[in-house]
Amino acid sequence: MSNTKLLRLHAILSEVKERFGSRAKLIDAICEVEKRSKDAGFRKRLEKFPAPRLLDAYKSASKRVAGAKKKAEAAG
16 A cells, blocks of 8 residues: 555544544444434444545535535525
8 A cells, every 4th residue: 555545544544533533433423414313224334334435424414414504594
């Protein structure tokens, strides 16, 4: 593996540990943002993903929810 990839992975894993504490808490955060905290199948599928993909999923879901809130506020 190249040093660039290793540095990227280290940065991602450090961010996960700093923001969420553990991989399981990151999965919990994704489920909360997606409003699917009771969906066991969704959680099980997320557990198979690597940490970089989980972090990307969290960021994407957060942006999507924030955009929807802004759109709702602007319309209402």
